[in-house]
Amino acid sequence: MAIANYLYLSAILFTIGAIGVVVRRNAIVVFMCIELMLNAANLAFVTFARINSNLDGQIFAFFTMVVAACEVVVGLAIIVTIYRSRRSVSVDDASLLKQ
């Protein structure tokens, strides 16, 4: 199996994630799509590590996972707080910054 297919998969996952972020309104779903994009990036990292036969990409994937874990913690906390104050997790309702 050609190693390029992993890169195609990564690109497809990233695109799905990006479209999801742009299109969906539920904050949880948007959040999951962001995770999807991060994982697509991870996949690309490890693929490149494989292609170049060194471990830099693999190490970066670990970094990404750590950052993603932290981000999940903060992000979910924000979503829960928004839900508590507004009884909604739609990202369109949280548009106070426009004025």
Next chain:
Amino acid sequence: MTTSTNLLLLVALPLFSSAILLLIGKRANSWGHIMATIVSASTFTIGVVEFFAMQGRASENRAVIQKLFTWISVGSFNVDASLMLDQLSICFVLLITGVGTLIHIYSIAYMSHDHDRRRFFAYLNLFIAAMLLLVLGDSYLNLYVGWEGVGLASYLLIGFWNQKPDYATAAKKAFIANRVGDVGLSLAIMIAFATFGDVSFAGIKEHAHHASSTQLTAIGLMLLLAACGKSAQFPLQSWLGDAMAGPTPVSALIHAATMVTAGVYLITRSNFIFDEAPIAQLMVVIVGGVTLLFGAIIGTAKDDIKKALAASTMSQIGYMILATGLGPIGYAFAIMHLLTHGFFKASMFLGAGSVMHGMKDEVNMRRLGGVGKFMPITALTFGLGYLAIIGVPPFAGFYSKDKIIETAFNAGGIKGVALGIATLFGAMITAFYMTRVVILTFFGNERWGHKDEPHESPALMLIPIGLLSVGSVISGFILSKGNGLVNWLQPVVNPLKEHHAEEFLSPVIVSLMTLAAVIIGLSVALLKYRGEQLAQAPEKVSVLTSAARRDLFQDDFNEIVFMRPGQSLVRGLLNLDYILIDGLVRAVAAVSLTAGIRLRTLQNGYVRSYALMMVVGALGLLTTIWVVTA
């Protein structure tokens, strides 16, 4: 005290006194006028002391230069603030401080009812300081400081009663007309500096013959423009009539005896330039000739006693300017006429002030008449001044004016004849209008229409008038005795050079002709104004009379040629500023405002649209990198 300290004191004393009076303010009200008069009198004392000291020195050592400090020192260009007292300046110092002191004394009484008398005296002292600096400066730049100073003092004093809008306007008019002349003076200084690299009188005199005739002519014409502005000569004469808005002592001191003669001083001082520039000299003669007739004609039609005297001043200074254009000997006679004129014109102006004082400030001669009975001393002194100005022997004007007429006739060729006739004609008109003034004011029926009898002025006013009228009787005789003034001025203007030119008319014939002209003018006036119907100015008058009443259309000319186009220009510039400059600024503002409104819609508050923008941006970036590297 040494001469050098005295020179400094001459300028510093009145300047200091003026500063004190202006700074201390109302607290000096009770003693300000006395201090100012004492200061003025002490400058006169210094002047007299210096005069005798100068007489005691040999002719070649008479000029004294005192350096005060280095004023400008740039590369090879050095100007010192220096004072120079020579035979010419001492004449002016004595005239300014002498007449100035008498007028200070007169003003104590004349201005006694004015609650702002202290300010008046502060300005008078400022004027004395500036005028002394003008005549004592040893370079054109120092002269220029004094020149501007007297302009300022004149402006302040014409507009002294600036609560009346007319008077404030008159002050502005005088200032603006003077500015035109000042531009001439500054241009002359610049050309002189470019030509000689020096602006001191001594330096330029030394190198004058090295310069090209074009340069000298340019300097001469610019100096003439300056003289026209300050001395109210054609075509810048229109301000002098309106300058009579100032208190009468000011008219006597500044606008008759001293400041307006600064132009004559300037040309006489610059004799080394004019002697080498025949074209400029010719222009000087023309300006003088035109003004002397112009002023005389205006003088015949004025009903305001002060304006009639102002027109006469204009005309008499025309005589002086004309004389300065007639070469070396002319300078001496110009100065002689200037000094005698200083006496008789100041005396007559103060006389007019005395009449106004006794007549509730009435200046319209049609509403005076018969004042002589009530004010005998004023009438007598005015009469002496009158005899002096029309040139009846042996009064002062006879000596000085006849000399000018004689010099004009002897200028040679057609020019000489034309100038001679012009001056002779001027003398005739002078006799006419001055006789008219005297008859309308002091003789005939009483036309003032109120019951109060005029009263003679207090002694404090009559004494200065009396002293001045003594001067107007004897000064001509003293100055011309044994060619006194001519010999005195010899080292400065060299009047005895080329004096041996052939005489066209002998002095006796000229005197007889002048006397005849004076008698004609006088008789015409006597015949015309003996009637009783004088209370109203005649309505039906000749074209010339109505023109003379309007100052020979000088104001209309200025208005049409300079003021209206000037206003249009300013209005045009205003519109240009409004449309072009402001338009540009407003366009910039409008563009950023519109851009802001449009861009604001991007920030809609929806996270997904921001995310989309990020995606699009990232894609755009990637595409760019791909395109660039591919």
